[in-house]
Amino acid sequence: MKVIRARVLGFCMGVRRAVDLAVEEAGKAAKDGNSVYTLGPLIHNPKVLDDLKALGIQVIDEPSFSDYCSLLTVNCSLIIRAHGISPALESDLRGRGCRIVDATCPKVKANQLKTRDLAGAGYFLFLAGEAHHAEIEGLLGYAKSGDCIIVGGAEEARNAAEKLSSEKRHEKTALLGQTTISEEEFSGIGNEIKKFFPALEIVNTICAAASERQHALREVLPLTDAVIVAGGEESANTRRLLAIAKESGKPCVLAENAAGVPEEFFAFETVGISAGASTPDSVVDGIESFLENNPQS
Numbered sequence: 001m002k003v004i005r006a007r008v009l010g011f012c013m014g015v016r017r018a019v020d021l022a023v024e025e026a027g028k029a030a031k032d033g034n035s036v037y038t039l040g041p042l043i044h045n046p047k048v049l050d051d052l053k054a055l056g057i058q059v060i061d062e063p064s065f066s067d068y069c070s071l072l073t074v075n076c077s078l079i080i081r082a083h084g085i086s087p088a089l090e091s092d093l094r095g096r097g098c099r100i101v102d103a104t105c106p107k108v109k110a111n112q113l114k115t116r117d118l119a120g121a122g123y124f125l126f127l128a129g130e131a132h133h134a135e136i137e138g139l140l141g142y143a144k145s146g147d148c149i150i151v152g153g154a155e156e157a158r159n160a161a162e163k164l165s166s167e168k169r170h171e172k173t174a175l176l177g178q179t180t181i182s183e184e185e186f187s188g189i190g191n192e193i194k195k196f197f198p199a200l201e202i203v204n205t206i207c208a209a210a211s212e213r214q215h216a217l218r219e220v221l222p223l224t225d226a227v228i229v230a231g232g233e234e235s236a237n238t239r240r241l242l243a244i245a246k247e248s249g250k251p252c253v254l255a256e257n258a259a260g261v262p263e264e265f266f267a268f269e270t271v272g273i274s275a276g277a278s279t280p281d282s283v284v285d286g287i288e289s290f291l292e293n294n295p296q297s
Helices: 013-032 046-054 062-071 087-094 106-120 134-140 154-167 183-194 208-223 236-247 263-267 281-293
Strands: 002-005 035-039 057-060 076-080 099-102 124-128 148-151 173-177 226-230 252-255 270-275
Touching (some): 013 046, 013 057, 013 099, 106 124, 106 134, 106 173, 154 183, 173 183, 236 270
Parallel strands (some): 002 270, 035 076, 076 099, 226 252, 226 270
16 A cells, blocks of 8 residues: 655644643643643544643643632632633633643634734624634634624525625624634635625635645545545644635545555555644644555555
């Protein structure tokens, strides 16, 4: 079997920064006997989260946040995950006395500040992305209540824009997106909204790391019989890579590790490997080794 890796793999800048900050904080806490928490998973990759857990970093799920409030004292650290949080929640956290480590991806932070500025300038905002994704939930906190709407795709955008235009013709509208959305999705959403709001201001908030991985996958697809997308199932950018692979019509699968590779993939002569921006090199290496060393290969 021949294995072809996409030319862009491994941690993106924002993920690497978040992981490095967390590891550094865990080292300090171990020396001082303090506790370290993250509000929600730091990134969306199970292997990395297991590694951080082994270092003593505990995840606080947002639904159970109130149960942990009494633990957030001067003797602990709380890490803001790479996806960011709302300004109201951040203000609340900083008032609790614990040490705050902001691991928000710089690209996400820039998106948050742009959202805040446009909302403050009176724009009605269309936010392109997944309604319950942590990044979108954080962005909502930077937009004025009632002056924005989340759209998950072109059809949803068209319906929302049509409804909004029939109710009130807003003078200023803008479109921003989840940093991991695909260029095609974002462009399609913008085109539909512009049918009703021709003066729509489109702010390109797509992270280059996400688009680079999507382009690299498209380069690999014509060269392979099947494709494995390595990464966590909760990762939005990984799921978008899988969607692109599916569009090709070739066999494809999302695998969190080598154990997730289906047996039938060993029958293919050439298999491509793509990976999400939060997938560590060790996972990609493990999948490649598994493919190449399997007796069926």
